Amino acid sequence: MTQQLVFRAIADPTRRSIMTMLSSGERSLNDITAEFEMTRPAVAKHLNILREGGLVRVRKQGRERLHRLQPEALKTVSDWLSFFDQFWDEKLANLKQAVEMDDE
Amino acid sequence: MTQQLVFRAIADPTRRSIMTMLSSGERSLNDITAEFEMTRPAVAKHLNILREGGLVRVRKQGRERLHRLQPEALKTVSDWLSFFDQFWDEKLANLKQAVEMDDE
């Protein structure tokens, strides 16, 4: 299942950090690496995992490869989350009811 | 940071499955184990990780320990997601604009 690739991708703090970084625009691998205390191959692996999750896309430009965020892939997470909304809402509703009953 | 514990917790498919299971009500460890092809201690470890992420709470009842979903903890994920909404929206807006320009 591809859903798992998204959850896997966002599970790592470095990768979430890369996503934030890419939110301000395309970046090359070297560019991204400069922001971390980590070697280039390590960052490259994180980028691959982000690509596998569909969260990042790559575009070649000369000898650079520019990585850009693909936020649509987060819909998978958003959809998963929304299932639990009802239970959260339910809890709020129960609380509200309790407060109102307390009022009478 | 505690945010990481939430992302870690939801990264595993078994744990997400347990969360879905718990959405229909409290369950004991044995109860939950029965739904998986996995030993009891393995499930117990997953439940511990869910607890560490604040996604599950435990209540003792006699010799059982009932686990219940704590969906509020998902707000961490929801908040993180919402940051990326703007880029998603931006893209939609750009698309919309492109379509409109194409129309003229």
Next chain:
DNA sequence: TTGACATGAAACTATATGGTTTCCTATAAA
């Protein structure tokens, strides 16, 4: 108070993960 049951905890194993170093390839620029 003994037996059965629900769970906790420890010790162990295999594999996944995040990182490194080293070397190779492709493109830009001198």
Next chain:
DNA sequence: TTTATAGGAAACCATATAGTTTCATGTCAA
């Protein structure tokens, strides 16, 4: 047509993770 730069790929390492088996503890019920 060299040389420098950007990145890919392979081999390797340490630790984390997901699972197991085995044993100990607490509570209910007869």
